[in-house]
Every structure is written in C-alpha cells, then in structure tokens.
Amino acid sequence: MDQEKNNKVPYNEDNYTHNIRKNNERTLDRRGFMKTMVGAAGVFAISTLPWGGLAAKELAGLGQKSHPKMKIADVQALKVGEAVEFAYPGENDSALLIRLGENEYKAYQNACTHLKCPVFWNGEEKKMVCPCHHGFFDPKSGAPTGGPPRRPLPEIIVAVEGPTIYATGVKRYEA
Structure with missing residues (x-):
C-alpha cells in the first residue's frame, strides 16, 4: 500500500512543470529579476554622479573655501x-x-x-x-x-x- 502512494503522480497532469503556465503564477522570473537589478544599479550609479562632481571639484582645488576671521x-x-x-x-x-x-x-x-x-x-x-x-x-x-x-x-x-x-x-x- 505504501508503494502505491509513492509511485503515483501527486497531480492529475503528467508533468511536474504544470504550474509554470498558470496565470499570475510567476510574475517575476529570472530574466525579469536581472532586468530589475540592472535597472536599479543604473539608477544608483546615475544618482551618485552629482556627488562625484562635487568631490572632483574639491580635490582639484576649484572649490576654494573662505573662512571667517x-x-x-x-x-x-x-x-x-x-x-x-x-x-x-x-x-x-x-x-x-x-x-x-x-x-x-x-x-x-x-x-x-x-x-x-x-x-x-x-x-x-x-x-x-x-x-x-x-x-x-x-x-x-x-x-x-x-x-x-x-x-x-x-x-x-x-x-x-x-x-x-x-x-x-x-x-x-x-x-
């Protein structure tokens, strides 16, 4: 009897990838995840450009500071x-x-x-x-x-x- 349970497919379908085709089952697959990560990295890289410009200006000595007497x-x-x-x-x-x-x-x-x-x-x-x-x-x-x-x-x-x-x-x- 135990052998009969173990040899049966748990679903009525004949393959184990049956859930891939269901609607809204997988809204974010590997490719979508990678696109999201690359996009987020790009946004982060672009958002740091103004700070890099300020740092370069300071290191080049273009941003001379005046201090009070x-x-x-x-x-x-x-x-x-x-x-x-x-x-x-x-x-x-x-x-x-x-x-x-x-x-x-x-x-x-x-x-x-x-x-x-x-x-x-x-x-x-x-x-x-x-x-x-x-x-x-x-x-x-x-x-x-x-x-x-x-x-x-x-x-x-x-x-x-x-x-x-x-x-x-x-x-x-x-x-």
Whole structure:
C-alpha cells in the first residue's frame, strides 16, 4: 500500500512543470529579476554622479573655501612656549595655537591624522603629542615625527594685528 502512494503522480497532469503556465503564477522570473537589478544599479550609479562632481571639484582645488576671521587670543595672554585651544573654522572643529617665539605663532587643527584623536601641546618637550597611539608632530611644520600618523596636521593661517591673534583660514593639504 505504501508503494502505491509513492509511485503515483501527486497531480492529475503528467508533468511536474504544470504550474509554470498558470496565470499570475510567476510574475517575476529570472530574466525579469536581472532586468530589475540592472535597472536599479543604473539608477544608483546615475544618482551618485552629482556627488562625484562635487568631490572632483574639491580635490582639484576649484572649490576654494573662505573662512571667517576670528579672534583667538591676545598676544599678552599667551607666553612663549604656551598653547591655547580654540574652535576654528567651525564651533565643533577643535584647534591649537602655539606661541613658538616672540613673534612666531603656529595653529593646527588638533585632530590626529591617524585616527582623529585629540593632539596636545607638550611645552616641556616642545612637541605636539597624540596620546592614543603615541603620535608626535613637529610644532613648526605640523609634520609627524613619530608614531603611526603619516600626514601633517592641517594648518590654520594665523595673523597678528596689534595686540590680537586672529585665525584667518585653513591651508589646503598637499600630498
């Protein structure tokens, strides 16, 4: 009796592909699925073109940004060998101004170029230190002198006008 059930075709039709021909049984076959996927990929590729154009413009240096002039500190408030933190160009962009000599000031964005950890001024050793991975930067150039960072810190352009130190812009990174 079990053998009779196993040898019978479960449907009245004589083949197992009977459901392919039924209406609305297969509205999306392999070919239709592939056409949909290629179309979706094309739409996605075309939608990214404007962003690629903006990135190319920025990398080519055609999109020069202007930054506002902002007061950092008074000259008398900052002694030689000291540093002060400030926010520039935006209120969430941390930066560091160092007075290296009587008339020598350097300012850098103080996010390490390795993994964006904060960079601190060590006045005793006269170097900028990233404590996260023991990275060191030269205060005169912003170039890395030790540790994992390979790119210099972005420099902020500084101007001294009378008794006040101002930030006036950010230098572009050049490879």
